Amino acid sequence: MTSTTARASERALADLRAAILDGDLAAGAHVGEVETAERLGLSRTPVREALTRLAAEGLVELEAHRGARVTRFSRDDLDGIFDVRLALEPRATARAATHATPADLDALEALARRMQELGAPGPDQDLDALVDLNRDFHARLLELAHAPALAAALANVVHTPVVTRTFRAYDPASLARSLAHHVEIVAALRAGDGDWAGAVMRCHLGNARAVMVGPR
Amino acid sequence: MTSTTARASERALADLRAAILDGDLAAGAHVGEVETAERLGLSRTPVREALTRLAAEGLVELEAHRGARVTRFSRDDLDGIFDVRLALEPRATARAATHATPADLDALEALARRMQELGAPGPDQDLDALVDLNRDFHARLLELAHAPALAAALANVVHTPVVTRTFRAYDPASLARSLAHHVEIVAALRAGDGDWAGAVMRCHLGNARAVMVGPR
DNA sequence: GCACCCTAGGTTGCACACAACATCGGGACG
DNA sequence: CGTCCCGATGTTGTGTGCAACCTAGGGTGC
Structure with missing residues (x-):
C-alpha cells in the first residue's frame, strides 16, 4: 500500500506541475496528451483534466487543436x-x-x-x-x-x-x-x-x- | 452561420458561467454532469471540462465523487x-x-x-x-x-x-x-x-x- | 427504541473509439 | 523556379461504456 492518492488526474497534475517547475519541461515545450499519458501509465482523460487546470493556473497555454505548451514568461x-x-x-x-x-x-x-x-x-x-x-x-x-x-x-x-x-x-x-x-x-x-x-x-x-x- | 464557436466545451463553459453569474444556479446548488449535458445537448465530456475550468476560477467547488457545487461566499x-x-x-x-x-x-x-x-x-x-x-x-x-x-x-x-x-x-x-x-x-x-x-x-x-x- | 450494517440507486472517474482539425510533405501547374 | 493544391499523418475534441465510489434507506440485532 503505497498510499497512492488513487485519483489519476491528481497524479497527472502533480507530475506535470513538478516537471514544469523543476524545469524538466522547458518553457515553450509541447506537452502531448498521449505522450504524457503513456509516461504515467494513464489514459488521456485525466491528463487532459490536468492540462486544463494547469492552463487555468497559467503554467501552460492551450491552443485549439494544437495542444498545450509550457508558458514562456517574457x-x-x-x-x-x-x-x-x-x-x-x-x-x-x-x-x-x-x-x-x-x-x-x-x-x-x-x-x-x-x-x-x-x-x-x-x-x-x-x-x-x-x-x-x-x-x-x-x-x-x-x-x-x-x-x-x-x-x-x-x-x-x-x-x-x-x-x-x-x-x-x-x-x-x-x-x-x-x-x-x-x-x-x-x-x-x-x-x-x-x-x-x-x-x-x-x-x-x-x-x-x-x-x-x-x-x- | 450563427458564428457558433463550434467548440462544445466553450459553450458549456459560457452557459454555466452565465447561469451562475445571473443567479439561475443558486449558491450551493448541485451541478450534475448528466443533467447539464442533457440540457445543452452535449455529452458529459465537455461539461466536465467546463466544470474543471470553473473550479479553477473559483465559481464552483469540486468534491471527489460528489460532483460540483456553486461556491458559496461568506x-x-x-x-x-x-x-x-x-x-x-x-x-x-x-x-x-x-x-x-x-x-x-x-x-x-x-x-x-x-x-x-x-x-x-x-x-x-x-x-x-x-x-x-x-x-x-x-x-x-x-x-x-x-x-x-x-x-x-x-x-x-x-x-x-x-x-x-x-x-x-x-x-x-x-x-x-x-x-x-x-x-x-x-x-x-x-x-x-x-x-x-x-x-x-x-x-x-x-x-x-x-x-x-x-x-x- | 437505538445503533449498526448492508444493499440499492445514482453520481462521478477513467478508458477507449471515433471524428474533426492542423500541419507538413510531395506533386502539378503557371 | 516559385506557388498552389491536396492528401497523409498526427494531434486534439467529443461521445460512450464500464468501474469505483458516495449516499440514503430499510432491515436486523441488541
Whole structure:
C-alpha cells in the first residue's frame, strides 16, 4: 500500500506541475496528451483534466487543436508578476503578524536560518536546495495571513518556482540580503509589528526583482 | 452561420458561467454532469471540462465523487475579496492613465454616463441593467492598464457579478456616489493623473464594500 | 427504541473509439 | 523556379461504456 492518492488526474497534475517547475519541461515545450499519458501509465482523460487546470493556473497555454505548451514568461511578464507580488505579499505578511503562533514563528525561523546556512559561501553551499525552502517559506507566510482570497489571487499568477527557479542568478550581496530578509521578517512578526514585516517583504521583493528582471 | 464557436466545451463553459453569474444556479446548488449535458445537448465530456475550468476560477467547488457545487461566499470571503480588489484595482486604474487613448476614454465616459441615467431615481431607473454595464466598465479599465498578470490575479478571485450581483443593495446616496465615481475616474484619466484616478477607485471600492459587506 | 450494517440507486472517474482539425510533405501547374 | 493544391499523418475534441465510489434507506440485532 503505497498510499497512492488513487485519483489519476491528481497524479497527472502533480507530475506535470513538478516537471514544469523543476524545469524538466522547458518553457515553450509541447506537452502531448498521449505522450504524457503513456509516461504515467494513464489514459488521456485525466491528463487532459490536468492540462486544463494547469492552463487555468497559467503554467501552460492551450491552443485549439494544437495542444498545450509550457508558458514562456517574457521580461514584461516577470515585471508584471512582481507588481502583483508587491501589491499583495506585503499585505499578507502584515496580516500574518496578527495570526502567527509562537510555534508557527519557530518553524519559519528554522526555515530562514537553514536557508542562511545553505546560502552561505563555502563548501556546504547548496543553491539548488534553496528553491524548495524558499517556496515553503513564502507559502507558510501566505497561509498565516488567513486570507484565502489573497492567497488565491497570488497563487494563480505568481508561480514562485517559475519566477524563482534558481538562486544562481543572485550575486553574493543580493543573496545575503535576501536571506537576511527572511530572518528579519520573522523578527518583525515576533514583535507583532505587521507594518515592519510588510516593509521587509517589500524590500525582499524589490531585491528579487532587481536580480530577476534587472534595472527598471 | 450563427458564428457558433463550434467548440462544445466553450459553450458549456459560457452557459454555466452565465447561469451562475445571473443567479439561475443558486449558491450551493448541485451541478450534475448528466443533467447539464442533457440540457445543452452535449455529452458529459465537455461539461466536465467546463466544470474543471470553473473550479479553477473559483465559481464552483469540486468534491471527489460528489460532483460540483456553486461556491458559496461568506461574509469573510467577500471582505477578503475587497481586500484584493483594493490592493490591485487602484493600481490598475492608475496605470490606465498612461495607456488610455481619447477613444478609450470616450467609450468609458459613455458607459459612466449611461449608468448615471439608468441609476437615477425615476420611472426610467433600471438597477438590473447596471450590473452588466458595471462589469463592462471595470473590465475595460482593467484592460487599459496593460497589465496581464494583474488582470489575471483579479480575474481568478473577484467575480464581479458574484460580488456585485445586484445594485439593489445600494441605498440612494451610496448608489449616487458609486456612479459619480465612474465619471470622476474618467475625468482623472483625461487629466492624465493616475494617482487621482487610483484614489477615486479606492473610494469606489470602499463605498461598495460598505454596502456589500457592511461596517468593518 | 437505538445503533449498526448492508444493499440499492445514482453520481462521478477513467478508458477507449471515433471524428474533426492542423500541419507538413510531395506533386502539378503557371 | 516559385506557388498552389491536396492528401497523409498526427494531434486534439467529443461521445460512450464500464468501474469505483458516495449516499440514503430499510432491515436486523441488541
